[in-house]
Amino acid sequence: MDAPALMAAAEAARAMAHAPYSRFTVGAALLCADGSIQPGCNVENASYGATLCAERVALGAAVARGQRRFTAIAVAGPAGIALSPCGLCRQVLSEFAPDGHLLVLMRAADGSPRQATLAALLPDAFGPDQLHPG
Numbered sequence: 001m002d003a004p005a006l007m008a009a010a011e012a013a014r015a016m017a018h019a020p021y022s023r024f025t026v027g028a029a030l031l032c033a034d035g036s037i038q039p040g041c042n043v044e045n046a047s048y049g050a051t052l053c054a055e056r057v058a059l060g061a062a063v064a065r066g067q068r069r070f071t072a073i074a075v076a077g078p079a080g081i082a083l084s085p086c087g088l089c090r091q092v093l094s095e096f097a098p099d100g101h102l103l104v105l106m107r108a109a110d111g112s113p114r115q116a117t118l119a120a121l122l123p124d125a126f127g128p129d130q131l132h133p134g
């Protein structure tokens, strides 16, 4: 996996963000199992609560074109801020990363690369095993 290229794709996607309320633009790039990269950006809404994070936009778009297995996701936000996916996005990503191996690429506040597995970011995740035990 080319981590710098995936982060560059997330940064490029960030330019498409619709964030007139928070002005906090975020881009995501999801590396699919077939090698394709699905970009996403945050899409805010005047109701605030209907806002979509970049990670969920990328995931939904990838699923809509038949992708269901993912290797990594890069997330890029404003410079100087350590950004990691919100709790809701962690849960949504875990739906398609049941083993928790999905690699999340982020940047620390100083801009240096940081990475963690989804399992580390969302330990003891709720999933289909709890919903349908046995």
Ligand SMILES: O=c1ccn([C@H]2C[C@H](O)[C@@H](CO)O2)c(=O)[nH]1
Pocket: 019, 022, 024, 025, 026, 041, 042, 043, 044, 051, 052, 053, 054, 055, 075, 083, 084, 085, 086, 089
């Ligand atoms: O990982 C994150 C964190 C926040 N946001 C968006 C949601 C909202 O539009 C703005 C401020 O929270 O940033 C994302 O897209 N991804």
